[in-house]
Amino acid sequence: MASGSSSGGGAVNMDPDVALRLFEEGATLVLRGVPRGTELGIDCKSWQVGPRFRGVKMIPPGLHFLHYSSVNSPSCGGEIGPKTGLFLSLKPREILLANWDPKLEDLDFSASKNEEEVSRIRATLQELDPYLGPYPYEVMRKWVSLTDRLNEEVANNLQPLCGRICAFSDVIPETEFRHTKDRAEQPRNDTACQSMREGLDRLPRMKLREGTELRFSVIPKKTYPPGATPAEITQCCMDLSYALETVLENNHELQPLNLLGELQFAFVCFLLGNVYEGFEHWKRLLALLCRSEEAMRKRKELYLGLIAVLYHQLGEIPPDFFVDIVSQSNFLTSTLQDFFQFASGPGVDSTLRKRAEKFKAHVTKKFRWDFDADLDECAPVVVELPEGVTVD
Incomplete structure (x- = not known):
């Protein structure tokens, strides 16, 4: 994935008439307060946010994947945090507004619900134009080829209820130990473990925070119908x-x-x-x-x-x-x-x-993979028998 500095400006190597039509008909993401140095991308391209960056313009209508990673200040080592992403379905000429939340290190899209604020931005869009980076049309063909079977309904059904897709799972303990007595009953960690199993057993059992899990189709563990011979x-x-x-x-x-x-x-x-x-x-x-x-x-x-x-x-x-x-x-x-x-x-x-x-x-x-190698047809097939069924 290509990367580069994004600080706004017009579309590069694009016919002026085409650029004007895209500016007028394309959607616009206005992203306010995104810290300098943040890694931010849309679809198949990402940038390192510059000091003038205020969003992305000329976005073709349809489904897109916005993704970003916060970056520590140089005094803290400038380390890049885990990536966060979300699918967005954009309409022609739509303006989507988000503010950066420094505490959560995330984009807050609630401002898009303020019709008065969105109308104000639409009226001053020409003034904002120099601070908007153009959609990377050089990778649009790749993005379409990777998502031509994916629509808004499917994406919404699969995306976590919290609306964010995170590279690192948000996990919490299965059991909350709110009282000293509860914590005292847990295995002590001040003695050496005798085995890896003992060490794992001492760790608290974790679960995904509700609403953060991807909602993929469940693939059945049993691949056969009930009552099968x-x-x-x-x-x-x-x-x-x-x-x-x-x-x-x-x-x-x-x-x-x-x-x-x-x-x-x-x-x-x-x-x-x-x-x-x-x-x-x-x-x-x-x-x-x-x-x-x-x-x-x-x-x-x-x-x-x-x-x-x-x-x-x-x-x-x-x-x-x-x-x-x-x-x-x-x-x-x-x-x-x-x-x-x-x-x-x-x-x-x-x-x-x-x-x-x-x-x-x-x-x-x-x-250069060989698909004509002899298949090991004599390999035994291990099957799981229903409870109570035996084979003589």
């Missing part, structure tokens, strides 16, 4: 279609393709927001989609969309990113290997099969 359990562990259909029914029943929007939401949270939970959910969703053979035969449009989404996402990631340091196994290689195997199987739509073959060739050339 051992044979059915084995089949559902090899083909995750039942689990996928459960996720779609519970979260995206009316619009199944919104699952691709959720995949993009998770990826953006990780790529631009530094949210590791986003990466983990992206991996889980991807594994679910790529290992659902029956669904691949039934849901052609979902999988054609998945190929397009992955094509752009993989363009943003170094090829060795997914390699586990310990096992040297590549999560994405093994996941896509299953996908390509199922996509070439019987009953798969010919258009989807051809698209998958082209995508396989593209990924093979770009990353």
